[in-house]
Amino acid sequence: MIFFPFVFEDEILYSAMARYHWISGNINPRASMLDMFGSPNVCSTVLFPANLKAFCERLPLTHKLMPDEIIDNHTFLPYYELSVPYERIIKIKNIMTHERGTSIYMSLGIAASGIKKGGLLKYCPICAHADSMKYGESYWHRSHQAEGVVACYKHECFLIESSVKLNQRHKFEMITLNNYIKSLGTINKDERKCSAKELFLAQQSHDLLNMKSRVFGLESIRKYYIDKLQELDIVTTAGRVRWMDLISRFTYFYGKEFLLRIDSYIAPGIEDTWLHKLLRFPRVTCHPLRHILVLGFLKENVFSLAASLTHGKQKNVRNQYKKIIKPTNTSAQLKPKLLRIDWEKRDKAIASKIALIAEEIKNTGPRLIRVTKTEIGRQLRMQSLLVRAIHKLPLTSKALNESVESLEQFQIRRIRRTVKRLIERQPIVLPWEVKRAAGLRKAFELKYDELIKEEIQKQVKQSEI
Numbered sequence: 001m002i003f004f005p006f007v008f009e010d011e012i013l014y015s016a017m018a019r020y021h022w023i024s025g026n027i028n029p030r031a032s033m034l035d036m037f038g039s040p041n042v043c044s045t046v047l048f049p050a051n052l053k054a055f056c057e058r059l060p061l062t063h064k065l066m067p068d069e070i071i072d073n074h075t076f077l078p079y080y081e082l083s084v085p086y087e088r089i090i091k092i093k094n095i096m097t098h099e100r101g102t103s104i105y106m107s108l109g110i111a112a113s114g115i116k117k118g119g120l121l122k123y124c125p126i127c128a129h130a131d132s133m134k135y136g137e138s139y140w141h142r143s144h145q146a147e148g149v150v151a152c153y154k155h156e157c158f159l160i161e162s163s164v165k166l167n168q169r170h171k172f173e174m175i176t177l178n179n180y181i182k183s184l185g186t187i188n189k190d191e192r193k194c195s196a197k198e199l200f201l202a203q204q205s206h207d208l209l210n211m212k213s214r215v216f217g218l219e220s221i222r223k224y225y226i227d228k229l230q231e232l233d234i235v236t237t238a239g240r241v242r243w244m245d246l247i248s249r250f251t252y253f254y255g256k257e258f259l260l261r262i263d264s265y266i267a268p269g270i271e272d273t274w275l276h277k278l279l280r281f282p283r284v285t286c287h288p289l290r291h292i293l294v295l296g297f298l299k300e301n302v303f304s305l306a307a308s309l310t311h312g313k314q315k316n317v318r319n320q321y322k323k324i325i326k327p328t329n330t331s332a333q334l335k336p337k338l339l340r341i342d343w344e345k346r347d348k349a350i351a352s353k354i355a356l357i358a359e360e361i362k363n364t365g366p367r368l369i370r371v372t373k374t375e376i377g378r379q380l381r382m383q384s385l386l387v388r389a390i391h392k393l394p395l396t397s398k399a400l401n402e403s404v405e406s407l408e409q410f411q412i413r414r415i416r417r418t419v420k421r422l423i424e425r426q427p428i429v430l431p432w433e434v435k436r437a438a439g440l441r442k443a444f445e446l447k448y449d450e451l452i453k454e455e456i457q458k459q460v461k462q463s464e465i
């Protein structure tokens with residue numbers, strides 16, 4: 001190849017290949033495959049390209065890309081490193097580097113996981129616009145393609161599904177996002193903001209793809225989950241899982257509809273679900289999306305998991321070290337080094353939990369709780385840290401400010417909920433009943449007069465539909 005376009009940050013290789021195809025002027029994609037791989041018949045799925053060594057050898061000298069780098073930054077393999085046994089990852093890396101790639105999905109074991117494969121490439125309309133302003137063209141982002149992800153991790157808006165298929169075994173097409181959008185004429189933006197849970201899945205998938213190390217061992221991860229569940233009293237001290245309790249709390253936390261949409265709902269009473277397998281037999285491959293769900297339920301995330309497991313490993317190494325060295329030797333260098341806190345990482349980890357916690361506070365009942373910094377800190381069990389070290393946690397501080405409720409917001413939420421409850425119970429609801437049931441103080445009654453009347457009308461209408 002005399003040229004190949006620059007591969008952008010968070011771009012899937014397929015996207016850069018499509019841009020090459022477009023610039024090259026080749027009409028048949030097979031001709032471009034021949035340029036790029038030296039063979040027109042390389043089986044290249046969109047998320048798992050293969051034959052990367054041949055590809056790198058054919059790149060112009062100005063490109064210094066290596067297969068490992070491409071796999072890490074521009075394919076979907078890193079997403080699976082958390083949940084697929086390490087030997088299998090190595091095997092797949094090998095296929096992607098040297099072979100023409102046929103059975104990568106099968107090797108991942110994801111086909112059997114019960115989560116439907118995404119099917120179509122997705123894009124964020126705001127990213128597409130921003131990229132074309134910044135780089136002169138838009139491209140297919142990697143973070144947007146994870147299964148179950150419907151939101152942009154950066155812009156918190158909904159992604160748009162294209163008609164470009166992820167599995168192109170039968171008919172290979174190379175379509176750039178630029179050309180795809182042009183062919184549509186206009187972008188139909190979805191103006192709704194996504195929910196905190198949808199955003200959590202999007203951000204965690206992005207973080208998982210971009211983490212430095214993701215190989216912790218499936219058994220260590222299982223132990224980590226069990227420890228955390230023990231803290232919640234869902235696992236007994238003897239190690240027995242209270243399944244009924246776990247499943248009902250898990251379902252309550254995410255909501256049945258949400259779980260059904262991502263093929264992860266667990267019907268009560270069934271003993272052989274993905275959650276059972278995850279906590280009993282970690283070697284049975286579990287989809288990364290489900291790890292993310294469990295982490296969210298535990299109020300953890302991929303960074304806190306990584307921090308905890310690598311920290312654990314360091315402790316083990318230190319213990320081994322101590323055993324080897326005779327106890328009489330007490331020179332200063334043998335003392336375990338104090339672990340330096342990586343505030344940036346910590347900040348990111350805490351900040352990513354906050355919107356989810358705020359949402360949860362709003363949804364727990366029956367008593368209504370105002371979303372305040374103290375309450376969020378209490379739920380995170382980090383009250384003092386959030387006071388003492390808040391100046392070291394800029395992202396957390398920002399997330400807190402965005403999530404807390406003003407007194408007014410809280411009162412409005414309380415009025416809405418009170419109206420809803422009363423309407424469920426009685427045929428006619430009067431404003432004074434709402435005021436009394438909501439426990440509004442006299443000073444505020446007047447302020448919300450209009451709102452209460454409107455809310456009654458609105459909700460009555462809704463309940464009639």
Ligand SMILES: [Zn+2]
Pocket residue numbers: 124125126127128152153154155156
């Ligand atoms: Zn975006």
